[in-house]
Amino acid sequence: MLQNEPTLNLPTMPAEPLSAGLTHEATYTVTRDMSPPHVAGILSTSRMISLVEDTCLEVVQPLLDDGQTTVGTRIDVTHVGTAWAGEEVTVRIRLTRITQRRLLSFDVSVEAPSGVISTGTHQRMVVDRSRFARP
Numbered sequence: 001m002l003q004n005e006p007t008l009n010l011p012t013m014p015a016e017p018l019s020a021g022l023t024h025e026a027t028y029t030v031t032r033d034m035s036p037p038h039v040a041g042i043l044s045t046s047r048m049i050s051l052v053e054d055t056c057l058e059v060v061q062p063l064l065d066d067g068q069t070t071v072g073t074r075i076d077v078t079h080v081g082t083a084w085a086g087e088e089v090t091v092r093i094r095l096t097r098i099t100q101r102r103l104l105s106f107d108v109s110v111e112a113p114s115g116v117i118s119t120g121t122h123q124r125m126v127v128d129r130s131r132f133a134r135p
Helices: 045-063
Strands: 023-029 068-077 088-099 103-112 115-128
Touching: 023 045, 045 068, 045 088, 045 103, 045 115, 068 103, 088 115
Parallel strands: none
Antiparallel strands: 023 088, 068 115, 088 103, 103 115
8 A cells, every 4th residue: 555545444324325424534644745845744734635635535426426526615624733754644524514416515624643633624516527628
């Protein structure tokens, strides 16, 4: 397994495949290239947000119709702790609401060996991939 590949944990599925209550978690190893340019050896906020987005997409994508995907539309998270290169962080997500079958709202948290380093919310919009095809 590559260092940045998530440890796969099967999602907890509610009665409907894509409905509120869907939960998932993925574990990632922090690498030096995930550091901000001004502080070596720690997980940057931007890379942490990327892990949150990746975890949400990982659980939702298999439940969408062919030709669909999701794009991030909003993120509101804290970053109150440190994860060092070589440590594992676990991203936990819970789909809390689906608005008009397209806007997906998640509660998210990120935990490092030192404890919870981030909590917040993330929204993703279900879109047709064709919208992003270059002419």
